[in-house]
Amino acid sequence: MASFAFPTVYLVCISLLVGFCSAEDPSVNYEFVVSYITASPLGVPQQVIAINGHFPGPVINTTTNNYVVVNVRNKLDEDFLFTWAGIQQRRSSWQDGVPGTNCPIPPKWNWTYNFQVKDQVGSFFYFPSLNFQRASGGYGGFIINNRNIIPIPFATPDGDITLMIGDWYTRNHTALRRTLNGGKDLGMPDGVLINGKGPYQYNTTLVPDGIDYETINVHPGKTYRIRVSNVGVSTSLNFRIQNHNLLLAEAEGSYTVQQNYTSLDIHVGQSYSFLVTMDQNASSDYYIVASARFVNESIWQRVTGVAILRYSNSKGKASGPLPDPPNDQFDKTFSMNQARSIRWNVSASGARPNPQGSFRYGSINVTEVYVLKNKAPEMVDGKRRTTLSGISFLNPRTPIRLADQYKVKGVYKVDFPTRPLTGPPQMATSIINGTYRGFMEVILQNNDTKMQSYHMNGYAFFVVGMDFGDWTENSRGTYNKWDGIARATTQVFPGAWTAILISLDNVGVWNLRTENLDTWYLGQETYVKVVNSEVNNKTELPMPDNALFCGALSKYQKPEDISLAISITLRGKGSKLLFTLLMTICAFISISS
Template sequence: MMFYLVVCLFLFYYSDVALGGDPFAYFKWEVSFITASPLGVSQQVISINRQFPGPIVNVTTNWNVVVNVQNNLDEPLLITWNGIQQRRNSWQDGVSGTNCPIPSGWNWTYKFQVKDQIGSFFYFPSINFQKAAGGYGGIIINNRDVIPVPFGTPDGDITLLISDWYTKGYKDMRNDLQEGNDLGIPDGVLFNGLGPYRYNDSLVPAGISYETISVEPGKTYRFRVHNVGISTSLNFRIQNHNLLLVETEGSYTVQQNYTNMDIHVGQSYSFLVTMDQIASSDYYVVASARFFNSTDWARVTGVAILHYSNSQGPASGPLPDPPNEYDTYFSMNQARSIRWNVSAGAARPNPQGSFRYGQITVTDVYVLLNRPAELINGKLRTTLNGISYFAPSTPPKLAQQYNVPGVFKLDFPNRLMNRPAKIDTSLINGTYRGFMEIIFQNNDSIVQSYHMNGYAFFVVGMDYGVWTENSRGTYNKWDGVARCTTQVFPGAWTAILVSLDNAGIWNLRSENLKSWYLGQETYVSVVNPEINDNTGLSLPDNVLFCGALSTLQKHQSVRFSEAPSIASAGRPILVAVLLTWISLLP
């Protein structure tokens, strides 16, 4: 009997290996307010497990991720996973079109698989303008051992979350936008939740904590840099060091050296940086605002310190120069230079069984035009094709599941219509396994960046002016990078191609938090006409109900603090039971 119990114990604990299943990673998060002073002013920020920023989710391709979130904020909460494709599982997407928010004081468990993905991503709160107060953190998805990485193993892995930041509370900022007021110039830029090193006595007050990155001379480190900010494009650079770009948002890139990189809101990049300097002193790591010529924007500069173990003193002198603000094509040409490494062995998009996306027939074309915020029904709103998205109390995904009428329409226009702008819940009716061309036309005066949940898309072209049918002649039809967030410059267009092979309702939005909050988003509905267990996951057991379906919601009687940790539940508990049985044997 004892022998059989030991065998059962072994097989159960190592069932992922013995039975060929994919491993699980468990996380238990408490989301709450804490007080911090990143720019020298005490303010309320959103923490995860009392950390700001939150913990890094470090997993491997095909792992199952289980995150139990306790909402200890004073208002509802949703966490979204920027760039995680949630194959056939938009139930876990964490945006208002797919999930009811987690009420204050409640907990909810996200369960998803990082299927066929690698790379650098991040998570953040998606509603109520909460991202402006934090609640974000990095996500790392590593290659499985059987898949080679197209560069040598780095000596270290460093995540940098860069963001523009206001000392005003996010609720006040939210109210300002609702009343039609501009947020003004940010008060600074943070590195991993910390303010700038005091590189300038007049711009940076004394006593501010700053980020220090400790390295060893001669070694090479992977820097994963994410712009998790509100609305500001940031230029990232490291004094006297080259940035070898190797990956962006899940795609290995053709390896190229850059002295600096423009990183727009919502974008993520991986660089290899070799510590090849003599290190007579520390070095500046800088993230500064782009596309603003006013001297008032000088304070919107984040500075961290790169510290060699053999450094002889602190960093000093001027910061490394940013790009020339008057060179309007610099940033666009830099973006065009980023190419997909088509020979790298890695998880990556595979539209209709072919990597040759340029040869696939396009089935749908959408030209999405945005304009500066405008008054609609007396409220300042932003639009795509003249429609400002209204988030209904019943998420469209839930309404679709339960056939609730009147919640949304599948009538989003493929071009700007000759009619007044309006507020509506209008979705794009995507064709399952179709191949969609989307052109973002930016008629605003600021850079916008757009993100599509559930997918990586191919960035095939961008240019200034108005997109026309002839613009397709400039497309990169071979090695345009596959990513989930792309920039669109003011007075310019960006074209993407995306294979709609992931059933669900997926958010398509501006990553500029101000534009997003005021309505610049929609959803793409992708319905598989032959739904089965292989093409779409069923309603989760713990689904939350709201809006027209709120009467279906059961009271949550077990609180987060009373329940066992997800990490300690399941297999470890049963292992403990088996061990107890063994101890009672004669």
């Protein structure tokens, strides 16, 4: 009998492990240590915010419906929060990572985010939401893959490449903050970074020696999915790859009608996926370019990001002039028409089997209308501030969602005007009351002289129209009610308007803001409060066990509990721990036998 003990137990272990391995792991887990490092992306040593010692931070790579667990250790000397640009975080604004919703993570503390990427696919990014910190780094890509049972509307690419582009200052975020607090503009950026690196020396006059640049290695004949996000401070960028077509395939979680572009304007906060086929003869390397838009090129020549696309059979270095950008510095019509050309692929499945176009947004009755107008910075209560509909937003000491949970009065008012105020501007914590399951029309009117990007946390909205001049009721006749792109960030051209439609099906308190860091920092934002009168865990998850307290609720904050952070992290890693335990048991039995 003894001779059969070992193989029997061994077979049981094998069966357990095989059964375990075939089960889907419902979570991905990351440990993020946020700290300062010294780096010189433009050849000047400066303080940069790194994650795990790297700038940019790691790409979060997950699959739709998975849980994402990110344990954050804040080693900065100031408060910190991550927010997740375009990630809808269904039912859980507690994980949103903006000051109107969450208390900040204090210096030297751990805090764990735990949220589900429910029914989403696509290309996004994460970044710090407090204190102008994004201007010093702390950002990274965020990819949500489709489940294998849901087809994608193109052949599986041969590789996946993430590019973070953005304008950059050699002053760190604290110095930039001081500039804004002193009532001054930031001035021209010092350059444009691609994946945290400065420009390739395409011009010895404009680019000094010794700058580290990004190189993307590819193989001839292969097609790559290139995901590009503008993570900068405030500059719209034109993206292009020398001699290569950009086949647009996805924008912030929505598959697009596939169209070729020689270049595409990517505004602050926006993300796109391109399919790029390596179909050139590789006589040399090729330039990847991100250059500033709608600026005086003769003054801004140094503000250009240049990386290198290198074929495995390349015969030499890139040389010569950069590929030309669109020639429309003083006429934005080309760029607006390009933006209008980006359409929803209504026949493609998104995160679910049904086609994207099965949600017929154009036939839904609008329940509430808001016209949000921004202006150039102006004096409000003796300070240089930006406004939205005449209100410069003041972030409360006690976050809105937390104040609701504990019934703290006087933190905010649900009185944001449906039309811009006609009187003098004011500073207030004024938010929008959104009707649960309502359908909101928002008109974003840009009366500034600079391009603005607008973003709404917790949602993808439909971009149904944009034009120059002032929006009127008659403008609705120009709306695209069939295949307007669904996304989380849209551009609003100076002296123009953009109209969006939002299905208010995600309960919580959600930030609606400009993505331009300078105008956001100075008050150009509000929040939309969406409440289900029937409180239940199906429409909003309960406050997490590790919620932080601040402001009027500071007395509830206990000393840091490392065991709770570990518990939440292990909860996400439970299946991996089980696997390890099974392996250990089987190894022990094997040795004992």
